[in-house]
């Protein structure tokens with residue numbers, strides 16, 4: 461924790477007190493400055509955020525009903541790739 465006065469990172473905690481589900485820490489610095497920090501628990505799992513989200517384009521399968529066998533047509537109907545309307 462940086463000292464707000466001299467910006468050094470060499471600070472010490474000399475007292476901690478729980479406060480309404482949080483912790484107050486009393487810190488002192490080598491420069492003589494004393495300050496207080498307030499620690500809050502964020503009860504959320506840390507998430508890795510990808511800066512470049514790779515969006516995979518779902519390739520729509522080209523359905524050519526005329527070239528399909530009956531079994532393939534039934535499979536396509538069952539999986540929702542084609543609708544009964546398309547068979548007309």
Ligand SMILES: [Zn+2]
Pocket residue numbers: 463464465466467468489490491492493
């Ligand atoms: Zn300081």
